[in-house]
Amino acid sequence: MIDQISPIYVLGHVNPDIDSIASAMGYAWLLREKDEKNAIAARPGPITPQTAWILQQLHLEPPLFLADASPRFNRIARPLPPVTPNRSLREAWSIAASNSIGVPVIDADNRPLGMVTGASVFKFISRQIDSLIDLNNVSVAKLLSVPCCEAMDPDVPRFKNTMRICEGHRRVMREERNDFLVTHDDGTYWGVCRSPDVINPPKMKIILVDHNEISQSIRAMDEAELVEVLDHHRLGTQSTRIPVPFYIDIVGSTSTLVSERIFLFAMTPPPEIAALLLAGVISDTLILNSPTTTSRDRIVVDNLMSIVKSSGVLPFKNYLDFGKELLTAGSGMVVASVDTIIQTDLKIYETAGFKFGLAQVEVGNLNELIARVGEISTGLDTLCQSKGLSFALLMVTDIVRSVSRLLIEGEKDKLNDLPYAKLPDGTYDAPGLVSRKKQLLPAILALFE
Numbered sequence: 078m079i080d081q082i083s084p085i086y087v088l089g090h091v092n093p094d095i096d097s098i099a100s101a102m103g104y105a106w107l108l109r110e111k112d113e114k115n116a117i118a119a120r121p122g123p124i125t126p127q128t129a130w131i132l133q134q135l136h137l138e139p140p141l142f143l144a145d146a147s148p149r150f151n152r153i154a155r156p157l158p159p160v161t162p163n164r165s166l167r168e169a170w171s172i173a174a175s176n177s178i179g180v181p182v183i184d185a186d187n188r189p190l191g192m193v194t195g196a197s198v199f200k201f202i203s204r205q206i207d208s209l210i211d212l213n214n215v216s217v218a219k220l221l222s223v224p225c226c227e228a229m230d231p232d233v234p235r236f237k238n239t240m241r242i243c244e245g246h247r248r249v250m251r252e253e254r255n256d257f258l259v260t261h262d263d264g265t266y267w268g269v270c271r272s273p274d275v276i277n278p279p280k281m282k283i284i285l286v287d288h289n290e291i292s293q294s295i296r297a298m299d300e301a302e303l304v305e306v307l308d309h310h311r312l313g314t315q316s317t318r319i320p321v322p323f324y325i326d327i328v329g330s331t332s333t334l335v336s337e338r339i340f341l342f343a344m345t346p347p348p349e350i351a352a353l354l355l356a357g358v359i360s361d362t363l364i365l366n367s368p369t370t371t372s373r374d375r376i377v378v379d380n381l382m383s384i385v386k387s388s389g390v391l392p393f394k395n396y397l398d399f400g401k402e403l404l405t406a407g408s409g410m411v412v413a414s415v416d417t418i419i420q421t422d423l424k425i426y427e428t429a430g431f432k433f434g435l436a437q438v439e440v441g442n443l444n445e446l447i448a449r450v451g452e453i454s455t456g457l458d459t460l461c462q463s464k465g466l467s468f469a470l471l472m473v474t475d476i477v478r479s480v481s482r483l484l485i486e487g488e489k490d491k492l493n494d495l496p497y498a499k500l501p502d503g504t505y506d507a508p509g510l511v512s513r514k515k516q517l518l519p520a521i522l523a524l525f526e
């Protein structure tokens with residue numbers, strides 16, 4: 078039985094590429110299948126055209142979109158059955174007593190009117206005592222037979238189910254009440270929550286795949302509980318309260334690491350998952366051509382390809398044909414907007430007290446760049462200002478010829494010592510440069526050591 082209560086989100090980096098999506102979906106599958114964990118693949122941003130293409134080929138839905146890792150009121154709301162206002166106080170009281178929590182009262186349109194709580198009933202009885210002259214003639218039975226709305230507290234604060242719990246924190250701290258109403262966005266009743274849960278909400282459990290740097294992770298990651306890391310990038314992770322599984326290895330893709338685990342447990346992924354992981358390895362290693370490629374990536378590609386081929390889930394006979402189709406599905410610099418070109422695969426790094434951005438785009442031919450240099454440079458400049466970056470760099474990579482062209486804006490002087498020749502159009506020629514992670518980033522970091 079899969080534990081449905083506390084989901085574990087498996088999450089790649091912002092601006093997720095195929096490897097981030099594939100490794101999240103593949104690892105979530107493994108955790109559900111092998112460990113019966115309620116693992117849910119998620120993504121902190123929109124998918125790329127390349128990812129959209131492969132998901133469509135495989136008839137798979139993109140993973141769940143998560144805007145941030147801050148828990149919402151729906152995490153702590155209990156969907157208690159409500160009562161209507163004309164039900165007797167006796168009835169409401171017995172429900173409250175059996176649940177040890179107030180009873181929500183709703184109108185005919187499902188909107189909460191208030192709650193019957195211990196305190197509200199106490200106030201009601203006090204009012205009766207104050208207003209009645211001859212107490213001897215009033216029985217408890219009579220008091221309890223009034224419509225429950227007469228004894229409810231109509232001023233119980235309401236919180237929307239999609240609201241961040243942290244935003245309701247102060248309000249709840251100021252309150253003497255213990256129970257609160259949670260509504261849908263349209264104001265209809267959803268459930269009831271209690272103050273201890275608001276003050277100390279359960280954290281979202283998150284497994285990071287394909288990244289471990291907080292600046293590349295989902296927003297409000299500091300509010301979440303990091304439960305595991307599976308990655309192939311440099312270290313830059315947050316600290317944890319307790320030890321967590323942490324696995325980083327120098328292979329071409331996180332999809333490689335996920336596939337190796339699946340095979341290690343002698344399991345066979347469904348052909349769709351195998352094909353997706355194959356796409357992850359192939360796109361991250363540029364069809365096994367990037368200098369990040371290892372023999373382990375090649376073995377994984379062979380194993381995945383044989384599953385894909387025998388299942389017929391994709392119409393390709395070998396990984397090369399598949400790879401070419403996959404990589405061209407993503408390129409389109411000629412028609413893409415400047416924003417798409419810069420933002421689709423942008424990573425922000427922090428080092429030595431300053432921030433910078435490295436974006437990468439793959440093209441079939443560097444000539445696609447010629448007509449766009451001016452507007453892309455302006456776009457990079459805007460990016461520096463809006464994100465407070467020292468400099469922003471776009472790496473335009475010709476995947477077929479293994480060469481890149483660099484566009485740099487911001488404090489260019491900082492990068493004077495990079496070993497790339499400046500061309501007349503202001504871009505830099507970088508033959509042999511294809512990997513941001515393994516070639517460009519270390520070269521940049523070395524300048525500031």
Ligand SMILES: [Mn+2]
Nearest residue numbers: 096287330331
């Ligand atoms: Mn990757």
